Amino acid sequence: MSAISVRQVSKRYDPQSTDALRDVSLEIAEGEFFGLLGPNGAGKTTLISVLAGLTRPSAGSASVMGYDVVRDYRQARLSLGVVPQELVFDPFFTVRELLRIQAGYYGVRNNEDWIDEILTRLGLADKANANMRALSGGMKRRVLVAQALAHRPPVIILDEPTAGVDVELRQGLWEFIGHLNQRGHTIVLTTHYLEEAQALCGRIAMLKQGQIVALDTTHNLLHRFASHCLRVRLERPEAALALGGEAGADGWVEFALEHCADVEPLLARLRAHDVPVQDIELGAPELEHVFREIMHRA
Numbered sequence: 001m002s003a004i005s006v007r008q009v010s011k012r013y014d015p016q017s018t019d020a021l022r023d024v025s026l027e028i029a030e031g032e033f034f035g036l037l038g039p040n041g042a043g044k045t046t047l048i049s050v051l052a053g054l055t056r057p058s059a060g061s062a063s064v065m066g067y068d069v070v071r072d073y074r075q076a077r078l079s080l081g082v083v084p085q086e087l088v089f090d091p092f093f094t095v096r097e098l099l100r101i102q103a104g105y106y107g108v109r110n111n112e113d114w115i116d117e118i119l120t121r122l123g124l125a126d127k128a129n130a131n132m133r134a135l136s137g138g139m140k141r142r143v144l145v146a147q148a149l150a151h152r153p154p155v156i157i158l159d160e161p162t163a164g165v166d167v168e169l170r171q172g173l174w175e176f177i178g179h180l181n182q183r184g185h186t187i188v189l190t191t192h193y194l195e196e197a198q199a200l201c202g203r204i205a206m207l208k209q210g211q212i213v214a215l216d217t218t219h220n221l222l223h224r225f226a227s228h229c230l231r232v233r234l235e236r237p238e239a240a241l242a243l244g245g246e247a248g249a250d251g252w253v254e255f256a257l258e259h260c261a262d263v264e265p266l267l268a269r270l271r272a273h274d275v276p277v278q279d280i281e282l283g284a285p286e287l288e289h290v291f292r293e294i295m296h297r298a
Contacts, residue, residue, distance in 0.1 A: 001030065001065070001066050002027045002028060002029055002030070002063075002066075003028050003029060003030045003031075003032065003064070003065060003154065003155050003186035004026065004027070004028040004051065004062070004063070004064055004155060004186070004188065005026075005027055005028075005062065005063045005066075006024055006025055006026040006027075006047070006050075006051075006060070006062045007025055007060050007061050007062070008023050008024070008025055008059065008060040008061075009021055009023070009024045009025070009047070009050060009057045009059065009060035009061070009062055010022050010023055010024070010057060010058050010059040010060055010210075011043075011046050011050065011055065011057050011058050011210075012058050018209075018210070019058075019210050020043050020046040020210050021043045021046050021047060021050070021057070021210045021211075022209075022210040022211050023059075023060070023211070024043070024047065024060070024207075024210070024211065024212055025060075025212075026205060026212065026215070028186060028188065028203075029186075030065075030154075030184070030186055031181070031184050031185075031186055032186055032187070032202060032203060033181050033187045033189070033200055033201050033202050034186070034187065034188045034189070034201060034202070034203050034204070034205070035188075035189050035190075035191070035197040035200070035201035035203070035204040035205070035218070036048075036188055036189065036190045036204075036205055036207065037190065037191070037194070037197060037204060037205070037206045037207070037291060038190075038206055038207035038208055039208065039295065041209075042207040042208050042209065042210070043207050043209070043210040043211075044159070044190045044207055045085070045159065045190075046210075047207070048082060048157055048159055048190070050062050050069065051064060051069060051076075051080065051157065052069075052077070052080060052082050052157070053069050053070075053073045053076060053077055056070060063076065064076040064077075064079045064080050064155055065079040065154055065155060067079060077106075078106050078107075078151065078153070079153055079154055079155055080153050080155050080156075080157065081148035081149055081150075081151065081153035081155070081156045081157070082148055082156075082157045082159065083144050083145050083147075083148045083156070083157065083158045083159060083161050084144065084159055085159045085160040085163065087137065087140050087141065087144070088144070089132045089140055089143065089144070090132060091131070091132050091133045092131075092132075093131070093132060094128065094129050094130060094131055094132070095119070095124055095127050095128050095129070095130060095132065095135075095143055095146070096115065096119070096128045096129060098132065098143065098147065099115045099118065099119075099146055099147065099150045100115065100150075102147045102150040102151065103115070103150040103151050105151075106150075106151035108150070108151045108152070111150075111152070114150075114152060115150065118146045118149050118150070119146065121172070121175075121176040121179075122142045122145060122146055122172065122173065122176060123142065123168075123169070123172055124139070124142055124143065124146060127139060137165075138165045138166055138169055141161070141162075141163075141165050141169065142169060142173075144161075145158075145161060145173060149180075153185075154184070154185055154186060155185070155186045155188070156177070156180065156185055156186070156187050156188070157188045157190075158177070158187065158188065158189045158190070158191075159190050160190060160191055160192065161173060161189070161191070162191065162193060162196065163192070170196075174196070174200065177200075178200070187200075189201060194286075194287045194288045194291055195286075195287070195288075197218075197287060198218060198222070198286065198287035201218055202217060202218060203215070203216065203217050203218065204216070204217075204218055204221060204287075206291065206294055206295075208295055213294055213295075213297075214294045218287070221287070221290050222285040222286075222287065222290060223285065224290075225289070225290040225293045225294060228256070228257045228260060228262075228282060228283065228285060229254055229255070229256060229257070229282070229283040229286075229289075230254070230255045230256075230257050230263055230266065230280070230281070230282050230283075231248065231252050231253070231254050231255075231280070231281040231282075231283070232245075232252070232253055232255070232270070232277050232278075232279070232280050232281075233250070233251045233252050233253075233277070233278045233279040233280075234251055234253055234270075234275055234276065234277060234278060235251070235275070235276050235278060236275055236276075237251050237252070237253045239273060239275045240253045240270060240273075240275055241253070243255075243266075243269055243270070243273070251278070260282070263282065
């Protein structure tokens with residue numbers, strides 16, 4: 001059974017507008033760490049809203065843990081936890097009260113041990129009895145994550161969870177989310193920090209203008225669309241441009257290489273053209289390059 005199943009989903013908010021989603025089909029297996037990427041306005045939030053039951057699709061169907069998000073909406077919502085991009089919070093409760101209330105929305109009671117674990121894992125234990133209004137923006141972001149986990153859902157959607165937060169929170173959050181994934185939770189991540197998606201996600205779907213334009217494992221995407229980047233700093237960088245390099249700043253020239261074995265032949269060509277190399281760097285394929293290439297092609 002798929003943790004998330006999306007079948008030919010389309011969504012149009014206004015008859016005069018373009019489709020926010022157009023015939024999107026997607027299967028995410030249980031236990032996957034899945035990335036959902038795309039530029040602003042690509043349809044990521046609309047797709048999340050469909051899965052969370054916040055908006056109904058104009059066509060097609062979607063399910064969470066086998067429960068249709070329209071027909072079986074109660075079970076579907078119970079199976080899903082969503083960390084929203086926006087900082088939305090109730091200013092009248094403490095952190096612990098808020099998590100108890102959140103769990104209560106789903107009929108979950110007497111889960112203090114789980115709440116304590118969430119608070120500890122997210123670095124909120126010393127803020128458990130603090131009012132939400134007294135927390136910093138980064139702490140409020142942590143509480144949003146805690147709220148999404150309060151009813152212990154098997155599927156967790158993280159919509160830009162580390163936007164504008166400090167490095168310490170990122171490290172702690174990903175350690176905890178990785179722990180949940182190892183315990184069988186399905187994780188869906190949307191982020192503009194592509195290095196996070198590259199490091200964490202086993203598979204990635206890329207959306208543009210409401211359509212999926214790429215869907216594959218992270219490994220395959222990196223090796224199909226990206227190349228190694230050899231950067232060399234030269235005394236005469238203009239002499240290397242004729243060899244296929246692209247000029248950078250401060251005398252650096254970049255070469256795109258398919259394989260690491262191509263490095264030595266390139267350096268030999270530079271030596272043959274009497275172009276002394278002052279410094280050298282070799283970078284592995286990056287998801288950011290893949291993303292730009294796919295968006296450009298699409």
